[in-house]
Amino acid sequence: KQEVTQIPAALSVPEGENLVLNCSFTDSAIYNLQWFRQDPGKGLTSLLLIQSSQREQTSGRLNASLDKSSGRSTLYIAASQPGDSATYLCAVRASGSRLTFGEGTQLTVNP
């Protein structure tokens, strides 16, 4: 059974700092990995999707990497802003289209 772990569970940083969120998964036989953002009381917003054949994806200040063989992904946020405060969820997709999610990292960026 696929298990996804996210570290740290919570993170508080001052504005402007670069930061890294970590995601690990137990079964490397995945199709892709997706990073989401969830604001309090809201649904999930897709940030980046990395296919199993890719090493990284970038969108603006966000960069996600994937090392499938070691079962790890990182989400790098550059020059963090208070508006980045949210919970960040990592999810992997194996066969059958089911996404398996981690429990998330709750990020607070302090002005």
Add this chain to the structure above:
Amino acid sequence: EAGVVQSPRYKIIEKKQPVAFWCNPISGHNTLYWYLQNLGQGPELLIRYENEEAVDDSQLPKDRFSAERLKGVDSTLKIQPAELGDSAVYLCASSPRGEGSYNEQFFGPGTRLTVL
């Protein structure tokens, strides 16, 4: 382009009452998912539809939960009767197709259910 639409956004009911949630996926998306998210946890899949066919409902508690997607577009998830432990956020998602690696899922805002 409109995103995934869900209603209601919030629902408060007493235990043993029935409740239903509605989802309209992104236009043209054949695959629809219902997820359950408990507080402080990631979402867990309840059921996946390919058009009108439920192709993965292994984690749906079928004694009290049911779902339908009759015309292969919008979907309804029902709980009858609701229990205290059903209090959670129910998320709907859609994707262009189910199988295949190029499959990004898009989520709706969710329905927050509170069972008293």
